Amino acid sequence: MHMAKGRNVLIAQSGGCTAVMNGSLVGVVEEVLEHRDFDKVYGAVHGLAGILEGRLLDITMLAPWVRVRIAGTPGAVLGSGRRSLRPEEMPRVLEVLDKHQIGYFFAIGGNDSAETAHLMAVGAKDMGLDLAVMHVPKTIDNDLVFTDHTPGYGSAGRFVALATMGVGRDAEAMGDASPVTILEVMGRDAGWLAASACLAKREEMDAPHYICLPEVTLDENRFLAGMEEAYRRWGFAVAVTAENVEGPSGPLGRQQEPYFVDDFGHRYFDGAGRYLAQLVTSHLKVRVRFEKPGTIQRSLMACVSDTDAQEANLVGQAAVRYAIEGHSDSMVSLVRLPGRKYQCDTGLAPLGEVAGKVRAMPPEYLGDSAGQVTREYLEYASPLIGEPLPSYARLITPGMSWPSPKGLPPL
């Protein structure tokens, strides 16, 4: 190992994609170009795999118009990955970093890649390599600790809210032809994303009428009663569920036949939504739709939150400045400032304490009544999804009498 701190920068992207994680990449690159501390900027292709195999792309000279285009591209332009670092691979990682004179490593990722980045920081220190390691947070799941929220969440949340408004109006219009919809969204261990559907609800009649979260063990009778009540009152009902929800006897997805059994006999299951759709079908005896936008919710650029895009860029830029100031083994956090107008600054969190941890929704956001969230959650989340959601018109409400004596109902 050479002694002087390397003047080159390495960036990696890992974990599930978000609509704005390329914006964080651009933030890092832009800020690097502002300082004389650096020579080259490399991108690791498919994260850790690219480092191990020496596949580093020189992205120092990205033209400004290319950076703009990258920030508007979904996925991860460097390639992402889910590979975790095995202890015996550490020497190889450090060898590649040393060979490319990397003094600064920026890891754009979630809590799994925080673990890898932390191990690299510790490993470099042990081996005497002067390496600044900064973790740039991203995840649509919003489940990282030590930060107000995570870039990527706002855009996915905006998609989920808009999708909920849409499927709600569709089910309402279709009436008895297909009055119930179950919308399954992502969220491995936390319900933040499913909860964002509630941002779509302005009136009691609006979707969603029930949300199912990993944080709350589902009481099937209560769920069915909630859906039936909405259907009886409004003529339609919409539930939004996280992919992973547990009932008293375990994950709901596992209450169904396996979706696929591989050659080794491993069984793969659908998510909670399909099970819930079956449940409501058999209870209400009406047509129930089951929708699952999957990776669309994290890649549809038409639903990007402007706030989220701006913050993704911000955390990338801040990571570079913190590294220049001498920080390492840290994650850039978002810190909400007090005051009526939403504003966030950046801060630092110890990476070792972020790694592998999951931030579930706190009890004060879940409220007393099953299937809904509290006003505190709505106040927390609404600035994150960017500009105000559209207002839709409604001409027909179930309480109207015919012929309608007053002519037009209030909007």
Place this chain on the structure above:
Amino acid sequence: MHMAKGRNVLIAQSGGCTAVMNGSLVGVVEEVLEHRDFDKVYGAVHGLAGILEGRLLDITMLAPWVRVRIAGTPGAVLGSGRRSLRPEEMPRVLEVLDKHQIGYFFAIGGNDSAETAHLMAVGAKDMGLDLAVMHVPKTIDNDLVFTDHTPGYGSAGRFVALATMGVGRDAEAMGDASPVTILEVMGRDAGWLAASACLAKREEMDAPHYICLPEVTLDENRFLAGMEEAYRRWGFAVAVTAENVEGPSGPLGRQQEPYFVDDFGHRYFDGAGRYLAQLVTSHLKVRVRFEKPGTIQRSLMACVSDTDAQEANLVGQAAVRYAIEGHSDSMVSLVRLPGRKYQCDTGLAPLGEVAGKVRAMPPEYLGDSAGQVTREYLEYASPLIGEPLPSYARLITPGMSWPSPKGLPPL
């Protein structure tokens, strides 16, 4: 029955919703207000059901700002329906129309509601009721005959193209962590909507790599070979399938266990996508995602095609003018004008010949090679989805050598 032609207008919405069918409603209302031929405008609540039950909403006095909001609302603000007209109900229908002095009936719908509207035109004539019946086309399926295309298709097609671009970039970024995605879109009897995914493809590497259409019996070996080839060449593969696709032994959805069996033993099945996902999983032994946006694809206003929104309004307005001119028992069609710049005018089609017919994709759009469409289809469809699709950046291509000798790859 009274003799003079009624001066009131009735509008109904029916069938599956589109993102712009409220725009057609607004088009009818706006044009009605331009003429002295009319008194009141009524909306039938949930289509035929509302007529039969006398639930007609007076919408004559919608304020301009309300009309704007309605046009931006998904679903059907009057309520839609799938009820078809039984012969014994005809007297009741005509009684309601006569009672409300309806001289003009505008049916916003697809090929099922064309049938009902046609029967009403014939029935009114037989009974001596002077009724102008105009059908205002809408369907995301684009399967109506006698029209270049159908309002609703352009916006759903834009959603499908954007969603395909997004899930493609996501699968590409994730690489071996989840390299294959099957996206199931709507399309009951025709593949127009699934085909619109191909508008997202600029380079051979881009998604989609295979599309499955109701018009083409799926050869599973050819499909698997196509998906495997894409995966081997590009490191990821995306197929877009219509919900209804047939294999040699019938609908693909029915190759699976039923999704639900009701109390009468009726079996309900998933669509083609879930079956295809199982097929690819077992063939390639990699993680395959199955995404199904469902009603999101016809209700997400963030993906509305400006061309589609404008044409939806246009057909509504034209229907009123044709009715004033004395036409009846007709559908307003869209007629593409010759010339390099895309432009459409309206025309008329005999409603009796539209009713119940399905326009499948013609052979010249399907081409020789399975799983793709022809350039002719792309030229046909690309103006319909509105403003140009975004351009995304790509830094990594499978053919690159490491270390990359030329630095940055071409964009």
